[in-house]
Amino acid sequence: MKLESRFWLEQGGEKVFGKGPCVLLETVDRLGTLNKAAAELGMSYSKAWSIIKRAEKQLGFLLMERTTGGVDGGGSSLTPEGKQLIKNYRLFCEEADAFLDELYKKYFGDI
Amino acid sequence: MKLESRFWLEQGGEKVFGKGPCVLLETVDRLGTLNKAAAELGMSYSKAWSIIKRAEKQLGFLLMERTTGGVDGGGSSLTPEGKQLIKNYRLFCEEADAFLDELYKKYFGDI
DNA sequence: TTTCGTTATACTTATTTTTAGATAACGTAT
DNA sequence: ATACGTTATCTAAAAATAAGTATAACGAAA
Structure with a gap:
């Protein structure tokens, strides 16, 4: 038996930011493209x-800066x-x- | 913007106990029947x-004691x-x- | 013995959520 | 111009979740 927890930011009853977006952004930061990040995390690009x-819509500011085109396709x-x-x-x-x-441990240490 | 959090007990990757069962049990405790509790919470009896x-299966012990029959049907x-x-x-x-x-407040007090 | 409102359970249908797939635009180098 | 690998977006499919339905057992009281 173990404890699981999840935290996220909400606004007007809608989820704004949590573990999912956080992990995704960290992967984008490391790999340079949303496409590769989605692939590494095993999710479709459209979902990513x-x-x-x-998240950006709820937050009101951009989380990523995008470029398209060029020899590397963008990122x-x-x-x-x-x-x-x-x-x-x-x-x-x-x-x-x-x-x-x-x-x-205090409350469930014995089960 | 506000923080939301959820906590639950898990065992072998399966949820065992969390907010849902807790609220339901509290309502059963107050109303005396699972049937009425489900109705008050706006869920079907079968779901409740x-x-x-x-939860009982995962925990390995009973959470409620049931009686059926009698003039009041049971509870x-x-x-x-x-x-x-x-x-x-x-x-x-x-x-x-x-x-x-x-x-x-410490980490998100300004957004 | 009939009635009543429970619990217990399986099964079917609806709804909601999640996920995948297709297509277009973009811009640099060849 | 073409090719390439991105981003952006919409639509359809699939999966998960919830609701609804039906049936049976129970036991006290009328």
């Missing part, structure tokens, strides 16, 4: 795209706001998980 | 029943283990939420 699109890189957001989300999750692990 | 059934009440579980889950969520609210 819609995840980013929805995506994180905006400063995107980088800051995933950084904060990661730090949040780290601290939260550490605390919740202790809390779990 | 399957929620309890799955359900929580077992001591069931009461303890929802109590602990509630306390866990309370402490967790309080902590996470502060953490939220």
Whole structure:
């Protein structure tokens, strides 16, 4: 038995940002394109795209900067706001998980 | 913008207990029957029943004690283990939420 | 013995959510 | 001009979830 937790930002009852977008953005940051990121994460490009699109729409600012065309086809890189957001989300999750692990032991340590 | 969080117990990759079963059990505890609890929560009886059934199967013990028959048709009440579980889950969520609210302010207070 | 409102369970249908696939635009180098 | 690998977008399919339906057992009271 173990504890699972999930955290996300909401606005008006709609999910704005959470683990899914965060992992995806981190992968984009590492690989340089949304296409490759989707492939590495085992999801379709269209799904990856819609995840980013929805988050951006709710947030009101861009998470990635895109380029199309050119010999390499183009690619995506994180905006400063995107980088800051995933950084904060990661730090949040780290601290939260550490605390919740202790809390779990306190209340469910015996099951 | 606000933070949302969800916590649940897992075993072997399968959800065992979380907010859904907890709310349902609390309602059963208050109303005395699973039937009425399902109605009040706006879900079908069959769904309510399957929620309890799955949780009990994963946990390995009964969450409700059932009676059928009699002039009132019967009803359900929580077992001591069931009461303890929802109590602990509630306390866990309370402490967790309080902590996470502060953490939220720390990392996302400005958005 | 009939009635009543429960629980228990299986099975079918609806709805919602998720996922995949197709197509077009883009721009640089060849 | 062509080719290439991106991004962008829409539509259809599939899967997961939930709802609904039907039937049986139960037991106290009328």
